[in-house]
Amino acid sequence: MQVVATGADLGQRYGRIWALQNLTIEIPTGVTVLLGPNGAGKTTLLDIVVTLRPPAAGAVSVLGVPATTGSDVREIRRRTGYLPQHFGYYRSFTLQEFVEYAAWLKGVPSRNLSAAATDAIARVDLAARSRSKMGALSGGMLRRAGIAQAIAHRPEFVVLDEPAVGLDPTQRIRFRALIRQLAADGASFLVSTHMVEDVRATADHVVVLSDGRAVFTGTSDELEQRGSDTDLGDTSLERGYSNVLGPSRRT
Numbered sequence: 001m002q003v004v005a006t007g008a009d010l011g012q013r014y015g016r017i018w019a020l021q022n023l024t025i026e027i028p029t030g031v032t033v034l035l036g037p038n039g040a041g042k043t044t045l046l047d048i049v050v051t052l053r054p055p056a057a058g059a060v061s062v063l064g065v066p067a068t069t070g071s072d073v074r075e076i077r078r079r080t081g082y083l084p085q086h087f088g089y090y091r092s093f094t095l096q097e098f099v100e101y102a103a104w105l106k107g108v109p110s111r112n113l114s115a116a117a118t119d120a121i122a123r124v125d126l127a128a129r130s131r132s133k134m135g136a137l138s139g140g141m142l143r144r145a146g147i148a149q150a151i152a153h154r155p156e157f158v159v160l161d162e163p164a165v166g167l168d169p170t171q172r173i174r175f176r177a178l179i180r181q182l183a184a185d186g187a188s189f190l191v192s193t194h195m196v197e198d199v200r201a202t203a204d205h206v207v208v209l210s211d212g213r214a215v216f217t218g219t220s221d222e223l224e225q226r227g228s229d230t231d232l233g234d235t236s237l238e239r240g241y242s243n244v245l246g247p248s249r250r251t
């Protein structure tokens, strides 16, 4: 198994709350979907993987680079794209300017910025809105703008925190197709979601977090097989998800 990121004995705490505890995790190449209930530690883990937040305990390595020195961290950031749950932007920027700016921050040469942004915006199906002000985009369009800025520099590893929130059904289907296409072009993905049904369409690999620990790692087929008729859920994948969360955390 080729690995795109590893976390060894990761721990993170906020005051008395341990958001992650002794978490050892390997993210393989391909598409990994991260599931877990509210407060499970998904965003905390993603922030650590993209080096936004150093872990309180343990070590992380991304694309073969251990996140230790400042230059390692810069290299990881340059080769990684991130869509945070909440991202900032100037409302008066056009969508094109926003994505060009993000690509510039990631080191795309000036002569390539326009083409890189135009391509990323087209990939998220927003070409018709490239001249719109960011402040005029709908919530779902903003989510797609966020995906565009994460992929504009053609990163090898893309980390998306709840990218499908606010997307309408058509855009969700297109989003899944986009992930599959970018993955086929060689990029690896780590995507957090609450939408268990999105897993089958995109995931090569699934990690379920609960209370800061990995309670399942495997394929979506293996997750499905964990479910039984007594588990909560309308689909076998949902029943598998409920099962691995355990009796106290079944949704």
Ligand SMILES: Nc1ncnc2c1ncn2[C@@H]1O[C@H](COP(=O)(O)OP(=O)(O)OP(=O)(O)O)[C@@H](O)[C@H]1O
Pocket: 014, 015, 017, 018, 019, 036, 037, 038, 039, 040, 041, 042, 043, 044, 045
């Ligand atoms: N800045 C913070 N200050 C204090 N506690 C925090 C902070 N950020 C996260 N936490 C706590 O850490 C735990 C994990 O939070 P995290 O946001 O990583 O979970 P999550 O799985 O992404 O949740 P959600 O699905 O609701 O986005 C939660 O108990 C949360 O309340």
